Amino acid sequence: MTGFPLPQSDLSAAGLRAEQIDRLVALIERHIAEGRYPGAQIAIARHGSLALFRTFGNATLDRPADDRTLWLLYSNTKVVTAAALWVLAERGLFRFTDRVSDHVPAFARNGKRDVTVLQLLTHRGGFPNAVVPQKAWEDHALLKETVCDFSLEWTPGSKLAYHGLSAHWTAAVLIEALTGQDFREVIRETVIAPLGLQNELMVGLPKAAMARTADMHEPAEDGVRPIAENNTPAWKKAGLPGAGGYATARAMAALYQMMVNGGALGGTRLLAPRTLSYAIRNWTGDMVDEYMGMPMHRGIGPHLRGTTEGIRGLGGFASPRTFGHGGVGSSYCWGDPDSGVSFAYLTNCRIPDPWHSLRLDLVSNFVHSAII
Structure with missing residues (x-):
């Protein structure tokens, strides 16, 4: 995995408290030991460098995950589109x-x-x-x-x-x-390839990449079981624009680094800062999202933390300008323009609420509280 657009750094150089990230790692390891999900991958980036990239557990019930594993993004795909x-x-x-x-x-x-x-x-x-x-x-x-x-x-x-x-x-x-x-093809040509992420972020998988994917699972009486319809070649190839992308966690952290850095990544400018300012703006105020049951502060793609009491996925500790999106029951990715931090948390089990949202708040808050 060479030629990645984010150079490798470490937590100390990135100004992140290692003890908080250790708590995050321990939480994920405990989830896997409890059988909550077979595997996971996380990445943290700051100021144009990759501070942490780590893979946990299994991609399928019998195959270990590795740093090349591609994880189903579900609705994180909406931000890519x-x-x-x-x-x-x-x-x-x-x-x-x-x-x-x-x-x-x-x-x-x-x-x-x-x-x-x-x-x-x-x-x-x-x-x-x-x-x-x-x-x-x-x-x-x-x-x-x-x-x-x-x-x-x-x-x-x-x-x-x-x-x-x-x-x-x-x-x-x-x-x-x-x-x-x-x-x-438009998504690949306009966003993914210019950022140098074509090997790790895909909307519509080529046949050669399908063996790298993690299966998606759901809870079962005896642990977890695969979700058949989300693991087929037809699903992977289709690239549903609101739910069917695949990526590594570091690719998603890099995509959000582009956004928190005003449209540039690794020397490549994809967008102007004012374009991003327009897109990642709270266009819906404190309107309650009738599906989510709370204000979601919708931008054109991501949603924002805002200043309401609660928010889905981004973490209660987040700066009001933090923005991101989740994947149903499984994942969240976000960027914080105030600190320059971007974060991706991807798992391969679709778990319903209330457990899903409760763990996301813990996961994201460990990262927010690590920022110095």
């Missing part, structure tokens, strides 16, 4: 205040004409439960028809409710309309 749209907007292909139907005219069906890209990506589009069938994963003409046929559940902009898959399938159709290319 959003980043491609940030780049396309900076290139002048569209504006976030545009209507989706300005670029995909058929999307106007069923009352959706006035849904803006900003509403779409901040989970105010009005169709949180719309479904794309598996047969449309590779048939993108069918994908476009399916998305354009989505029906509204409420007036766009009037509510905030997490669109688990529907918004980012729509974003994929928008990307293809803007570029004339497969959305997976």
